[in-house]
Amino acid sequence: MSNKKTLLFGPVKSRRLGRSLGIEMVPKKVCTMNCIYCEIGKTTNLTLERKEYYSWDLIESSIFEAKEKEDTFDVFTFTGNGEPTLNIHFERAIKLAKKVIKKPIAVLTNATLLDIPSVRETLAEVDIVLPSLDAGNHQTFKKINQPHPKIELKNIIENLKKLREEMKGEMWIEILFVEGVNDSEEELIALKSAIEYINPHKIQLNTVVRPPAFKGVKPLSFEKLKKIADFLGKKAEVIISKERLEKAKETFKTLEKEELKERILEYLKRRPSPIEELSSAFKVEKEIIEEILKKFISEGKIKEKIHEGKKFFLAE
Numbered sequence: 001m002s003n004k005k006t007l008l009f010g011p012v013k014s015r016r017l018g019r020s021l022g023i024e025m026v027p028k029k030v031c032t033m034n035c036i037y038c039e040i041g042k043t044t045n046l047t048l049e050r051k052e053y054y055s056w057d058l059i060e061s062s063i064f065e066a067k068e069k070e071d072t073f074d075v076f077t078f079t080g081n082g083e084p085t086l087n088i089h090f091e092r093a094i095k096l097a098k099k100v101i102k103k104p105i106a107v108l109t110n111a112t113l114l115d116i117p118s119v120r121e122t123l124a125e126v127d128i129v130l131p132s133l134d135a136g137n138h139q140t141f142k143k144i145n146q147p148h149p150k151i152e153l154k155n156i157i158e159n160l161k162k163l164r165e166e167m168k169g170e171m172w173i174e175i176l177f178v179e180g181v182n183d184s185e186e187e188l189i190a191l192k193s194a195i196e197y198i199n200p201h202k203i204q205l206n207t208v209v210r211p212p213a214f215k216g217v218k219p220l221s222f223e224k225l226k227k228i229a230d231f232l233g234k235k236a237e238v239i240i241s242k243e244r245l246e247k248a249k250e251t252f253k254t255l256e257k258e259e260l261k262e263r264i265l266e267y268l269k270r271r272p273s274p275i276e277e278l279s280s281a282f283k284v285e286k287e288i289i290e291e292i293l294k295k296f297i298s299e300g301k302i303k304e305k306i307h308e309g310k311k312f313f314l315a316e
């Protein structure tokens with residue numbers, strides 16, 4: 001059990017919710033899925049088991065603490081370093097929050113536990129439910145969200161429809177797009193039909209702007225997101241600004257270079273190589289490889305060796 005004193009974080013400024021005070025319902029990283037783009041990191045406990053991930057006493061005291069700070073935030077948001085509905089006290093916590101906090105209550109969820117009637121009934125009473133839905137086809141769902149093997153996309157879609165019919169508040173579905181994974185025409189057609197079936201109040205489009213859990217996960221351009229929003233219809237909006245996306249691209253370039261450096265070092269540990277070989281193995285210009293190798297030499301990570309008149313690089 002955790003020795004945390006509070007589960008609150010923020011308030012953080014959120015484009016979707018304004019000033020949002022968060023309450024974390026599960027620790028890093030307990031989730032029913034292992035999304036390739038997750039900004040929290042890789043899931044270390046992929047589970048469907050609902051448990052007391054944080055004690056009721058801690059949840060209760062955190063809600064009362066939020067009450068005292070009520071003038072500092074616009075929305076009280078249930079979230080976590082994973083899926084918040086996995087905490088067995090989720091239903092009770094929402095009930096208490098609704099009783100003591102006057103500001104709107106929001107829940108960020110991946111919608112995988114909506115087949116549990118008490119979870120769905122509780123969410124039906126919340127002001128704003130923000131479920132994520134990144135795919136319309138099961139194959140794509142498995143690729144982007146890497147769910148627990150017992151989770152089926154068609155059940156998520158059915159349960160979201162049921163929740164939408166039962167709820168008193170609003171449902172804002174978020175779709176996060178990853179280049180080359182869920183942005184094909186076929187996938188967009190499937191997503192559109194799932195969303196029309198669920199009929200949420202809003203569809204919010206996002207892409208990868210923070211370092212993702214898995215390597216090689218790339219954002220979509222702002223223009224492509226806009227085009228998808230047009231395709232999905234009037235309720236769809238892009239919730240990331242063009243400027244934020246430009247900044248993110250710079251971060252991704254740096255990340256890619258860091259990844260390339262790691263891979264070159266691994267390669268040289270297995271096989272001493274000349275520059276030309278590295279350039280063709282990694283499909284990167286010789287000048288860039290040379291620059292990386294120079295840095296490695298100055299850091300003492302690799303050595304040069306002349307063999308039969310040719311310069312090789314090796315790492316131990």
Ligand code: SF4
Pocket residue numbers: 031032033034035037038039040043081082083110
């Ligand atoms: S559902 Fe949310 S918390 Fe879980 S892996 Fe996906 S993005 Fe991360």
